[in-house]
Amino acid sequence: MHQPVLLKEAVEALSIAPDGFYIDGTYGRGGHSAAILKHITTGRLLVIDKDPSAIAEAHKRFDGDDRVIICHGSFADMLEFAKEANWVGRVDGVLLDLGVSSPQLDEAERGFSFLRDGPLDMRMNTSQEIDATKYVATVSEEELTRVLKEYGEERFAKRIARAILKAREEAPITTTKKLAGIIADANPAWEKHKHPATRGFQAIRIAINDELGDIQAVLKASLDVLKPGGRLAVISFHSLEDRLVKRFLQRQSRGRDLPRGLPLAEALIDKDKTFKLVGKAIKPSEDEIKENTRARSSMLRVAERLGGES
Numbered sequence: 001m002h003q004p005v006l007l008k009e010a011v012e013a014l015s016i017a018p019d020g021f022y023i024d025g026t027y028g029r030g031g032h033s034a035a036i037l038k039h040i041t042t043g044r045l046l047v048i049d050k051d052p053s054a055i056a057e058a059h060k061r062f063d064g065d066d067r068v069i070i071c072h073g074s075f076a077d078m079l080e081f082a083k084e085a086n087w088v089g090r091v092d093g094v095l096l097d098l099g100v101s102s103p104q105l106d107e108a109e110r111g112f113s114f115l116r117d118g119p120l121d122m123r124m125n126t127s128q129e130i131d132a133t134k135y136v137a138t139v140s141e142e143e144l145t146r147v148l149k150e151y152g153e154e155r156f157a158k159r160i161a162r163a164i165l166k167a168r169e170e171a172p173i174t175t176t177k178k179l180a181g182i183i184a185d186a187n188p189a190w191e192k193h194k195h196p197a198t199r200g201f202q203a204i205r206i207a208i209n210d211e212l213g214d215i216q217a218v219l220k221a222s223l224d225v226l227k228p229g230g231r232l233a234v235i236s237f238h239s240l241e242d243r244l245v246k247r248f249l250q251r252q253s254r255g256r257d258l259p260r261g262l263p264l265a266e267a268l269i270d271k272d273k274t275f276k277l278v279g280k281a282i283k284p285s286e287d288e289i290k291e292n293t294r295a296r297s298s299m300l301r302v303a304e305r306l307g308g309e310s
Contacts, residue, residue: 004031020092025075152203
């Protein structure tokens with residue numbers, strides 16, 4: 001059964017008003033959405049997901065509930081969805097649960113997991129053209145090395161990239177088991193208790209789905225979508241995601257970089273601040289980690305939209 005991560009903490013962070021407008025940018029299987037709706041009476045919830053199967057589940061669960069608007073697409077397009085709903089500058093809270101969802105990992109045919117053999121796919125949006133099989137078959141050694149190094153933080157990126165290109169010359173790489181084996185054989189050392197293909201699979205998945213680009217876009221969109229006092233709550237699962245979120249919120253809460261002491265500098269800095277950080281980053285409890293091992297690397301950051309121009 002799918003267990004949403006940091007559920008209680010995320011819902012509390014949104015400080016939900018019964019008549020408020022909220023966006024769940026990563027519907028998944030609806031755990032966070034269902035919890036938000038428990039606190040909404042006359043308010044509305046807009047849910048977004050790239051994955052057609054997640055959207056089908058949302059329709060199955062919430063069709064007929066006039067509080068819910070369902071949108072198929074990337075949360076990178078959140079501003080466009082908000083414009084269609086006439087919600088720009090009116091949203092009380094945005095929740096983002098980043099990365100791959102548990103159902104995607106659990107279904108072998110989706111091709112995300114190196115632990116379950118299936119077709120090498122990894123697409124969050126199954127209607128997009130490029131899957132992992134096509135990507136691995138066509139990517140250059142230089143680009144694959146960069147992706148493994150930057151998105152997987154893989155020490156042996158060049159060595160693994162060369163092994164993948166050599167293997168594809170002999171036969172197409174079309175299954176998760178085959179790719180995982182190639183990466184494992186080329187990887188001379190890896191972290192204890194981690195599969196040697198962990199970082200490689202993460203890197204290729206991020207590249208195919210443009211995950212980091214989407215995160216940057218949705219964070220920027222939150223400036224326009226949220227009203228003053230509205231909350232942004234973001235759950236991340238690895239350092240690349242968390243670093244993007246942390247730096248964005250720090251930058252927006254700091255204001256523009258001007259030397260202190262200049263005439264009007266303080267006023268300009270304050271005017272330029274768009275978010276106020278709410279508390280410190282929240283990690284899951286030991287009890288949650290015991291119940292749901294996926295939660296162990298999760299991190300929740302929360303910020304509140306300030307007034308003024310973005």
